[in-house]
Amino acid sequence: MSARITGMERTLRSGKARAVTSAILHLIVPEARLMIRFVALLLLLANTRCFSQTDALLSPLDDADSGYIRKFIRNHDIRLFYGAQGNNVSLGSQHDDQAELNGDIYQNTNDYIGAGITYGWLDGDLSLSLPGTTYLKEERSNLTQFKLALGYTRRKIILRAYYSDSRGVVVSGSANEFESAPSLQEIQLGMQITYLFNESRYSYRAAKYQSECQMKTAGSFLLRCEPFYRSLGTKEGTVVPQDQDLEARFGPQVGLEFVRAPGLLLLPGYGINIIVRDSRFFISPIVFAGLGIAQNYYETKTGRGSFTSLEYAANFNLNAGYNGSKFYSKLQLGWSAGYTTLDPSYLTNANVTCVLMFGVRFGDVMWLN
Numbered sequence: 001m002s003a004r005i006t007g008m009e010r011t012l013r014s015g016k017a018r019a020v021t022s023a024i025l026h027l028i029v030p031e032a033r034l035m036i037r038f039v040a041l042l043l044l045l046a047n048t049r050c051f052s053q054t055d056a057l058l059s060p061l062d063d064a065d066s067g068y069i070r071k072f073i074r075n076h077d078i079r080l081f082y083g084a085q086g087n088n089v090s091l092g093s094q095h096d097d098q099a100e101l102n103g104d105i106y107q108n109t110n111d112y113i114g115a116g117i118t119y120g121w122l123d124g125d126l127s128l129s130l131p132g133t134t135y136l137k138e139e140r141s142n143l144t145q146f147k148l149a150l151g152y153t154r155r156k157i158i159l160r161a162y163y164s165d166s167r168g169v170v171v172s173g174s175a176n177e178f179e180s181a182p183s184l185q186e187i188q189l190g191m192q193i194t195y196l197f198n199e200s201r202y203s204y205r206a207a208k209y210q211s212e213c214q215m216k217t218a219g220s221f222l223l224r225c226e227p228f229y230r231s232l233g234t235k236e237g238t239v240v241p242q243d244q245d246l247e248a249r250f251g252p253q254v255g256l257e258f259v260r261a262p263g264l265l266l267l268p269g270y271g272i273n274i275i276v277r278d279s280r281f282f283i284s285p286i287v288f289a290g291l292g293i294a295q296n297y298y299e300t301k302t303g304r305g306s307f308t309s310l311e312y313a314a315n316f317n318l319n320a321g322y323n324g325s326k327f328y329s330k331l332q333l334g335w336s337a338g339y340t341t342l343d344p345s346y347l348t349n350a351n352v353t354c355v356l357m358f359g360v361r362f363g364d365v366m367w368l369n
Helices: 002-010 015-043 204-208 245-254
Strands: 069-072 076-093 110-119 121-128 144-153 155-170 171-174 182-196 218-233 256-275 283-299 304-325 325-340 345-362
Touching: 076 245, 076 325, 110 144, 110 155, 155 171, 204 256, 204 283, 204 304, 218 283, 245 283, 245 345, 256 304, 283 325
Parallel strands: 076 171
Antiparallel strands: 076 110, 076 345, 110 121, 121 144, 144 155, 155 182, 182 218, 218 256, 256 283, 283 304, 304 325, 325 345
């Protein structure tokens, strides 16, 4: 494995690419080990045959290959989940020797609890942070966070709107040479529009929400368009501590207080539902990577400015667990990273989540029909 990684790194000629790749590998490898252990557990459990109580509670679909995808008779569900998050937001400068993606994901941490519901083609999830409790490496929790997501899922197109409000955010230097006070607020909102290319055999609903049953292993190329808006800043001083806030390094962004940016991402991807034979255990990885454009508006102590920049983004999501006809349970692991520039400053972010979820299915509610 290490030989392969070394071979790949030798092909990267620019210092920026080497730094970003190294940071990404630093983030992925620990999570990959956890994924491998969980997958091994699923394979051991797969010897238990689970079809006896579930096949009678499935029905064929008119708009998909029922040899690959079926729907549950109890076609709605409610769910509860508990998660932990590690996050890093860093500010660097192109005047430095090279751009760096800061891999210290424990700058911003929190545990959170949430609930969700799926009814027909509609679904929603809401979560709140639990301040002061975390099981991550640093044993601290500084974020106060609220998240809301609403989705509309059809066979070929998935629409999902999201809103996130995080308070107490810490911004660090690209090389951890400084840390801001935990006084920043970060707001993110947007709409993810995802298109499936193999919708007749690959179920995105089975991969992400467990609201359908994938009968056989199948995958699909994906294409996501994501308009977004984000805001990061503080009303208490500046983002960078005064002794590190140098004009020679940050140029017109010295004394930075706020960055607000509308933008658009285009992310090709791939997803696959791997079904463990003769069981309802599943492993569903999904990966997206691409670029886009953002109009960054910033405010400093001396004025305002703006810069149009390319955005780089990638994310990986793994759902693995049991998808039964009466209930489901899963472990969800997620990783994402992004890069944008203000010229000469740049912002990077990296985020890792681990979520445990349990859902119960129910039939039609009479007064809703």
